[in-house]
Amino acid sequence: MSDQEQQRVAMVIVAHPDDAEFGCAGTVAAWAREGWDVYYVIITDASGGGPDEATDVGPAARSAITATRKAEQRAAAAVLGLRDVIFLDKPDGVLEPTIELRRDLVRLMRRYQPTRVVCQSPERSWRPTMAIGRYHPDHMAAGVATLAAIYPACQNPWDFPELLGEGLPPHKVREIYIMGAPEQNYASDISATFDLKIAALAAHTSQVGSRMADLETRLRQWAAELGAQHGFAYAEIFHKTENG
Numbered sequence: 001m002s003d004q005e006q007q008r009v010a011m012v013i014v015a016h017p018d019d020a021e022f023g024c025a026g027t028v029a030a031w032a033r034e035g036w037d038v039y040y041v042i043i044t045d046a047s048g049g050g051p052d053e054a055t056d057v058g059p060a061a062r063s064a065i066t067a068t069r070k071a072e073q074r075a076a077a078a079v080l081g082l083r084d085v086i087f088l089d090k091p092d093g094v095l096e097p098t099i100e101l102r103r104d105l106v107r108l109m110r111r112y113q114p115t116r117v118v119c120q121s122p123e124r125s126w127r128p129t130m131a132i133g134r135y136h137p138d139h140m141a142a143g144v145a146t147l148a149a150i151y152p153a154c155q156n157p158w159d160f161p162e163l164l165g166e167g168l169p170p171h172k173v174r175e176i177y178i179m180g181a182p183e184q185n186y187a188s189d190i191s192a193t194f195d196l197k198i199a200a201l202a203a204h205t206s207q208v209g210s211r212m213a214d215l216e217t218r219l220r221q222w223a224a225e226l227g228a229q230h231g232f233a234y235a236e237i238f239h240k241t242e243n244g
């Protein structure tokens with residue numbers, strides 16, 4: 001398939017609501033403005049994202065958090081101009097890169113046929129120092145599962161043969177953008193969409209409500225530093241690779 005025949009469809013696959021806002025919201029907002037259909041896939045139910053001082057962490061409290069965080073994620077996606085948000089509702093905090101998860105992701109990628117996929121790093125970066133908050137084990141499990149789903153399973157009819165039976169033929173993802181990777185090689189210009197990134201992040205009220213002003217300051221500084229290295233006012237950074 002030539003480049004011109006590639007569908008302008010992108011899919012962001014992350015463990016939790018707000019992961020994408022921190023890592024790639026400016027980039028996907030820019031893509032959406034260029035006419036790309038962008039989908040978020042949120043793998044977990046986010047039920048572990050309640051207050052640190054909580055003592056009631058039972059099922060009712062968890063399902064209330066899930067409902068809140070889904071609504072926040074949908075609001076953030078609306079700010080960014082995305083097409084839809086898909087929730088896989090795996091239990092939060094205990095995500096594993098199982099074959100079942102790989103199949104779920106292959107199913108979605110074959111259905112929506114993204115040319116670009118954005119995902120989380122399956123590995124920690126140790127430079128300049130390892131940022132432990134960035135490498136939640138769910139994030140790394142999501143990264144492992146997504147990369148395994150892209151290659152070879154999504155493009156190989158012999159993997160998950162039941163999917164052919166569901167009317168989902170193989171699909172080849174062309175471009176992969178990894179957030180938080182140990183080696184970064186691609187800066188995305190978010191100068192025109194940085195404000196949307198901040199507005200989308202602010203939609204996650206339950207997570208960022210009280211610290212949004214501080215977060216905005218830090219994110220602006222970080223995006224400006226990355227941008228300065230690449231000739232942009234603001235940037236997000238990825239490891240980008242092409243699936244030739």
Ligand SMILES: [Zn+2]
Binds near residue numbers: 015016019136
């Ligand atoms: Zn997360």
